[in-house]
Amino acid sequence: MSLPALVAPADELTIDEVRRYSRHLIIPDVGMTGQKRLKNAKVLVIGAGGLGSPALLYLAAAGVGTLGIAEFDTVDESNLQRQVIHGVSDIDKPKGLSAKESIAEINPYINVVLHEERLDNDNVLQVFEGYDLIVDGTDNFATRYMVNDAAYFLKIPYVWGSIYRFDGQASVFWPHATDENGESIDAPCYRCLYPEPPPPGMVPSCAEGGVLGVLCAQIGSIQVNEAIKLLTGIGDPAVGKLVIYDALELEWRKLKVRKDPNCALCGDHATVTELIDYEAFCGAISEEAADAAAGSTISVIQLEHMLKEREEGARDFVLVDVREPNEFEINRIPGSVLIPKGDFLNGTALAQLPSVDAGKQIVMHCKSGVRSAETLAIVKGAGYADAVHVGGGVVAWVNQVDPSQPSY
């Protein structure tokens, strides 16, 4: 079902703009009117990262007149594998500024608005206000639920995308969508599809689990495609549809997503009537892991001392790296043994540890301290009462102890 165009056309295109957009203008569905609508459109892209990079480049090239960029991070070398809006000379530069410069190079007629503060409950509604739609490139659940709720309260469409390794998903969430006659089409929101966030530690982030760089372009460009359709009122937008992409099988699937009448946000008896505490709602780590880590977390500096003492024979412990073998190949803390987290979950890891009776302390670490907190809970549960984990993981080790190793 096509929906009415979100944006009224601008008064006119300049001669330069007509030349620039000629390949759009000769598509009958877009035409002069569609291009004028894009010129008048205001789109906010959250994050100039994996999804935001291709999304911003194509939105700018397409002639979306005002592009907001909500981004507080700086460019890191490990971003360049997929965040193609940034280059080598942008490393350490604010991502928003770097993105703005790239956009100016592609299309100087675009007005770029930077929002360089971290989005939170205090500013998200003000930042979103005035935009026609939101393109979301964030990769954490707390922000995603906040964006969904804020877009709902402002009644604007939320163009969502998500990527992990070889899998991508995209949809448009817009419970306030109406048809040509102004009638509600009962469209769902993100909470209708995912009422609860996954248990903390269950779904690794891209930083923990990796993502194929080109997948960002595939899903990011789907998001731009949906944005253009909504802004200009052409085609059949992915409102109430979930697109699932499997890059390894080269398979696209499209599923219907129905509005959930019991949805906490857009349902008949909504309980979420204002922004909530999203960090608490999603939880950084599970309760078990938080309990296990409380009072049993050491710093990388403490670990460095402990390793020295172990070398001198003054102390003995086992340092267990719970990451995956491919991560262990990139960098490692010297003297660690690899037992991936999965082995703790399936129960085979304990046989690889000295018995509890041996009295050897177990020290665990992962990339950043999330996975090792989860495995710490398992190990403590098995009776290793003095087990600890390393806060900040190998990332902190490389930053604070051994900068000669690569980070990722």
Ligand SMILES: [Zn+2]
């Ligand atoms: Zn809903």
